[in-house]
Amino acid sequence: MEGIKRILAAIDFSLYSPQVLRFAVDLTRELKAQLVVVNVINQRDVQAIEMVQREFPGQSVSQFVRVATAERVNLFEKLLAAAGAASVGAKKLIKVGVPFKEILNAVDEEQADLLIMGTKGRGNVADALFGSTAEKVFRRCPIPLVSVRPEGHFRKPA
Numbered sequence: 001m002e003g004i005k006r007i008l009a010a011i012d013f014s015l016y017s018p019q020v021l022r023f024a025v026d027l028t029r030e031l032k033a034q035l036v037v038v039n040v041i042n043q044r045d046v047q048a049i050e051m052v053q054r055e056f057p058g059q060s061v062s063q064f065v066r067v068a069t070a071e072r073v074n075l076f077e078k079l080l081a082a083a084g085a086a087s088v089g090a091k092k093l094i095k096v097g098v099p100f101k102e103i104l105n106a107v108d109e110e111q112a113d114l115l116i117m118g119t120k121g122r123g124n125v126a127d128a129l130f131g132s133t134a135e136k137v138f139r140r141c142p143i144p145l146v147s148v149r150p151e152g153h154f155r156k157p158a
Contacts, residue, residue, distance in 0.1 A: 003113060004031050004033055004113040005034065006111060006113050007033050007036070007115075008036045008115050008116070009024035009037045009115075010038050010040075010118075010137070011038065011039050011076070011079070012039065013072070016148070016150050017118065020117065021085075025080075027146075033113075033114075035088050035089070035091070036090065036091045036093060036112065037076055037080070037090050038093040038094075038095060038103060040095045040097060040102040041065060041094065041096045043098050046096060072094050073094065091110075099133045100137050104141065104142075107143060108142075114143060114146065115137070115143055115146070116145075116148060117137065117145070117147060117148070118147070118150070119134050119149055134147065
């Protein structure tokens with residue numbers, strides 16, 4: 001694992017994000033790597049603001065993105081502090097677009113050697129399926145990807 005110099009952690013600020021970030025911080029520390037954390041403001045949210053703005057002028061799209069970015073940087077700071085990331089430091093990225101595409105773009109742009117992200121179950125088959133973003137990244141990711149499952153979802157061998 002000595003070839004892993006830069007770790008990218010995709011964080012969606014779900015309930016599982018602290019666990020994903022703790023894992024990323026621990027692995028970064030163990031490997032003496034650099035940590036980059038990324039979150040994506042979904043393009044669908046931006047488009048919704050654009051549609052509402054046409055009917056009810058008020059908050060601009062750029063204002064929405066600016067406020068959302070500031071809020072997410074603040075959330076990153078809190079999560080990183082809770083994960084004990086002070087000793088590893090972390091570069092924070094907030095992107096706007098289609099989440100799986102922006103995560104894959106960040107892999108390339110940051111020249112990451114490893115991607116870490118959480119999985120989210122869907123419907124009644126929560127243990128069987130990845131969330132759609134995680135699944136799309138998993139299928140297309142050009143580097144090794146570690147998926148962190150929610151606590152309590154680990155199965156003991158029969």
